[in-house]
Amino acid sequence: MFGLPYRLFISGMGLLIALLAVTGLLIWLKKRRAGKSRPRRRRPLAAETGESGERLHSP
Structure with missing residues (x-):
């Protein structure tokens, strides 16, 4: 309909x-692997710690 330039543009x-689908998948896999390799530590809430930073009780 519009000739060769239009066909090249659509291609x-x-x-x-x-390409966007492939790179999105690669980024997702990279983030997923990075999340599994390091364990997450939960920081104690301010109410669970004393002024010195020691834990008052264990959950």
Whole structure:
């Protein structure tokens, strides 16, 4: 309908969408692996600690 430049543009947009899907998946996998490798420590709330920072009771 619009010729070769239009077809090239549409093909490029299709490749761009596919590339975004792949990179999004790679970023998600990287974040997921990073979250599993290090354990998360919960910081005690202010009400659970004394002024010296010692825990008053264990949960």
